[in-house]
Amino acid sequence: MRQWATRYVAGVRNAAVDFDAASSEPLHPAARDVLLAALDRGYADPRRLHGRARDARLLLDNAREVVAEALHVRRDEVSFTSSGTDAVHRGLLGLASARAPRGRSRVVHSAVEHSAVLHAASWWGSGTVVGVDSLGRVYDGDLVEQSIGGDVAVTALQSANHEVGTVQDVGAFELPDGVPLFMDACASMGRLPLPEHGWSAAAGSAHKWGGPAGVGVLLVRQAARWEQPFPHDDRADARSTGFENVPAALAAAAALQAVVAEREDTNARHVALVDRVRRAASDLPDTEVVGDPVRRLPHLVTFSCLYVNGEALVTELDRRGFGVASGSACTASTLEPSHVLAAMGALTHGNVRVSLGRDATQAQVEEFCRVLPEVVAGLRA
Amino acid sequence: MIELDCRGQLCPLPIIELARRYTEAEVGDLVGVVATDAAARYDVPAWCRMRGQEYVGEDLADDGTPRYLVRRTS
Numbered sequence: 001m002r003q004w005a006t007r008y009v010a011g012v013r014n015a016a017v018d019f020d021a022a023s024s025e026p027l028h029p030a031a032r033d034v035l036l037a038a039l040d041r042g043y044a045d046p047r048r049l050h051g052r053a054r055d056a057r058l059l060l061d062n063a064r065e066v067v068a069e070a071l072h073v074r075r076d077e078v079s080f081t082s083s084g085t086d087a088v089h090r091g092l093l094g095l096a097s098a099r100a101p102r103g104r105s106r107v108v109h110s111a112v113e114h115s116a117v118l119h120a121a122s123w124w125g126s127g128t129v130v131g132v133d134s135l136g137r138v139y140d141g142d143l144v145e146q147s148i149g150g151d152v153a154v155t156a157l158q159s160a161n162h163e164v165g166t167v168q169d170v171g172a173f174e175l176p177d178g179v180p181l182f183m184d185a186c187a188s189m190g191r192l193p194l195p196e197h198g199w200s201a202a203a204g205s206a207h208k209w210g211g212p213a214g215v216g217v218l219l220v221r222q223a224a225r226w227e228q229p230f231p232h233d234d235r236a237d238a239r240s241t242g243f244e245n246v247p248a249a250l251a252a253a254a255a256l257q258a259v260v261a262e263r264e265d266t267n268a269r270h271v272a273l274v275d276r277v278r279r280a281a282s283d284l285p286d287t288e289v290v291g292d293p294v295r296r297l298p299h300l301v302t303f304s305c306l307y308v309n310g311e312a313l314v315t316e317l318d319r320r321g322f323g324v325a326s327g328s329a330c331t332a333s334t335l336e337p338s339h340v341l342a343a344m345g346a347l348t349h350g351n352v353r354v355s356l357g358r359d360a361t362q363a364q365v366e367e368f369c370r371v372l373p374e375v376v377a378g379l380r381a
Numbered sequence: 382m383i384e385l386d387c388r389g390q391l392c393p394l395p396i397i398e399l400a401r402r403y404t405e406a407e408v409g410d411l412v413g414v415v416a417t418d419a420a421a422r423y424d425v426p427a428w429c430r431m432r433g434q435e436y437v438g439e440d441l442a443d444d445g446t447p448r449y450l451v452r453r454t455s
Contacts, residue, residue: 288431306431307397329392329420337392337420347427348420349393 016321017364021208022162022187022300022355023325028210028255035212035251042246046236056246060236063246066253067217070260071194079218079239080249084186084205087216088116090239091201092182093229094220096124096153099180102229105153108146108179110138110168111343117156117184118339124153135292136166136344140173147179155181159195159202162187163327163340163353164291165300171195180224188297189217190259191267200224209259210358211252214245262358267298270356273365274301277354280369284376290346300355302327304341308350308379316375317352322368325353350376382411388446392420396428399451403434406453414449415442425449 018026027035038059044050046057060080068075081087096107107121108128121127130142138157147155155175160167170183180200188194189204201224206215218239220226226239233241259266278301281289286306305313310328317324325331327338328351337348354368383406387395395416403412414425422439429436429451437450 286431304427306428307393307400309393329418335419337423342423345423345427345430347431348423349396 017360017368018323018357019354019360019364019368020323020325021357021360022297022353024207024213025210025357026359027212027251028258028358030258031211031251031255034254035247038247038250042250046244046246047234056244057236059250060244060246063249063253066250066257070253070256071189071217071219072196073194073219074222077219077222079220079237080244080252081203081216081218081240082242082245083214084203084208084216085116086240087203087205087218088114088184088186089120090218090229091184091203091220092117092120092154092156093124094226094239095180095182095201095224097227097229098225099153100151105151106149107154107156108143108152109156110143110158112136112138112161112164112166112340113156113158114162114184114186115339116186117158117182121156128152132343134345136161136164136290136340137292137295138168140169143173144175147175148177150177152177152179155179157181157183158187159183159185160188160192160297161291161340163338164302164344164346165297166292167192167295167297169295171198173198187300190256191263191298194219201226206248206252206255209252209256211255212248215248215252217252259358266358270299270360273356273360273362274299274354276365276369277301278303280372284373287350287376288347290341290344290351299357299360300353302341302351302353304347305350305352305376305380306347308376310349310351312379313350313352313375316379317371320371320375322371325355327351327353382406382413382450384413384415384442384448387414387416387418387421389417392418392424394418395421396424399425399428400432403451403453408453408455410453411437412451412453413442414451415446416449417446421449422447425451 042059044052044056183199183202186205190209202219204217207213281303311330329337426436435452
């Protein structure tokens with residue numbers, strides 16, 4: 001068995017320091033223990049009536065209970081999906097389906113939503129984009145105005161931006177005509193409390209808080225109208241389809257519980273470390289730090305360096321031992337620059353996103369800040 | 382107007398070219414960056430903002446390639 005495992009991961013080499021936690025966090029130790037235990041206990045079909053099946057059902061119910069408690073929502077408002085993207089699609093399109101048939105109504109969304117929202121809106125038919133200011137903030141006047149007209153099925157606004165960290169004021173938006181608000185909370189779930197009100201459905205992604213990949217969380221408020229937008233299935237939970245990954249759902253729940261319990265401490269550390277990176281980036285010539293400096297995710301900072309190739313920057317930082325993400329066109333499969341940076345009017349080339357995981361240390365950040373000016377100057381030379 | 386042919390160049394090359402050559406225009410005159418790169422649409426205005434120059438807008442070069450217009454202000 002050990003031999004197989006060695007063969008499957010042969011050739012895998014990780015950057016020494018992973019500053020790309022916003023793409024995916026390593027499994028939280030709490031999740032690892034639970035996952036291993038649940039792999040043997042939670043394999044059966046939770047719909048069946050025999051002992052092993054009841055075990056699986058119990059574990060799934062436990063997972064739902066733990067997530068509900070961690071997020072301060074009701075247990076019957078929680079569904080597990082096959083990914084964060086799946087949760088986004090089901091949340092957004094389920095609210096839309098309950099109001100109007102596909103193709104006969106609009107989806108309103110901010111210009112800085114995750115591509116999962118943009119693709120869902122375009123699949124639905126027609127979308128209306130609401131612009132943002134240079135910090136990436138949506139103004140409620142714009143969002144509310146665009147949602148008027150009677151033909152709006154749903155309005156989507158993220159809790160916080162996945163690329164630049166700007167937090168949106170979701171609770172402050174009062175949409176007209178009973179238009180429901182879908183909140184993509186994938187970037188903030190676990191790290192920040194959910195807004196208490198102002199949204200009808202929300203989505204989260206477990207691998208962004210240290211749960212396993214392949215688990216999304218869909219929240220649908222009790223008072224919200226939601227209809228299955230995709231083919232139905234006969235599973236335990238009518239909002240999701242396909243056979244439940246019970247061990248992964250339970251591990252995701254355990255990680256969420258742990259992350260929420262630790263977050264006051266983690267966030268305070270991250271805010272200070274990110275401030276350090278923000279200062280180092282601001283000190284570079286012809287470099288701008290992007291996103292709201294105050295109302296932001298604690299663990300994430302994005303900056304763009306004039307005259308620098310984004311791909312070269314990521315590659316050189318990797319060579320120096322730091323794994324980071326970038327919104328520059330040359331780093332994207334589409335060769336299009338980040339639509340988030342573009343919507344903010346920010347520089348799209350020479351872009352770097354640094355996002356810290358729970359194990360990020362002061363020493364790592366200091367080393368990054370020492371190396372960064374050399375790397376940028378070297379690429380500009 | 383000074384026209385910079387940045388067709389086929391990928392980011393950040395059009396912006397590097399702009400920074401290197403915009404002083405060939407007199408203060409108050411236009412520089413046109415002709416670029417096929419998708420990022421130029423956002424990065425020319427961003428460069429203007431960061432370098433204190435004026436972004437005028439976008440039109441088309443003779444062959445239909447997007448041309449981004451900058452007025453040299455200093």
